[in-house]
Amino acid sequence: TGRVCHFKLVLLGDTAVGKSCLVVRFVRDEFFEFQEPTIGAAFLTQSVNLENATVKFEIWDTAGQERYRSLAPMYYRGAAAAIVVYDITNKESFNGAKSWVKELQRRGDPNVVIALAGNKADLHTKRRVEYEEAQKYAEENCILHMETSAKNATNVKDLFREIGEVMYVI
Ligand code: GTP
Numbered sequence: 001t002g003r004v005c006h007f008k009l010v011l012l013g014d015t016a017v018g019k020s021c022l023v024v025r026f027v028r029d030e031f032f033e034f035q036e037p038t039i040g041a042a043f044l045t046q047s048v049n050l051e052n053a054t055v056k057f058e059i060w061d062t063a064g065q066e067r068y069r070s071l072a073p074m075y076y077r078g079a080a081a082a083i084v085v086y087d088i089t090n091k092e093s094f095n096g097a098k099s100w101v102k103e104l105q106r107r108g109d110p111n112v113v114i115a116l117a118g119n120k121a122d123l124h125t126k127r128r129v130e131y132e133e134a135q136k137y138a139e140e141n142c143i144l145h146m147e148t149s150a151k152n153a154t155n156v157k158d159l160f161r162e163i164g165e166v167m168y169v170i
């Protein structure tokens with residue numbers, strides 16, 4: 001379908017929020033209960049077909065553990081899009097996500113498209129971050145926001161598709 005656009009996309013967020021699981025769900029449609037913590041970063045690609053174009057994402061899945069924090073700028077530099085992930089059952093990870101958004105807005109590409117993903121939406125009985133709170137934050141900061149579940153696949157394709165649509169328009 002029409003032209004093919006290549007976009008560099010980076011995932012950022014605290015350790016264990018589910019960045020790798022989201023990518024594995026998107027790229028291979030699989031989920032592992034015991035996904036290993038990422039070391040350094042992982043690179044994967046996947047495409048989404050839009051009405052008039054194909055968007056090919058070149059995805060950098062970064063490591064959230066503190067010891068890797070200083071590597072992050074290497075991965076978000078030049079990224080056209082960023083997915084900042086938090087875990088809806090972990091308030092601290094939402095604070096971490098906000099600091100990633102701030103850092104991206106200060107030091108990332110001036111036109112970077114940022115999406116905030118509240119992952120583990122399947123664990124709604126353990127929820128600690130209200131949807132409305134995150135949505136309000138996203139609106140105030142002009143970024144996308146969606147709750148996802150890598151485990152049951154809720155909103156995972158939609159998240160990448162929505163980013164692709166925004167980038168294609170830009
Ligand atoms: P780092 O690589 O250390 O930064 O962590 P990460 O953000 O990549 O987390 P990872 O994808 O490794 O996920 C950590 C664990 O969270 C996984 O082993 C899963 O058990 C769990 N997990 C991830 N996504 C979901 C989800 O949507 N729902 C539930 N219930 N668990 C999830």
Ligand code: MG
Pocket residue numbers: 019020021036037038061062063064
């Ligand atoms: Mg990981």
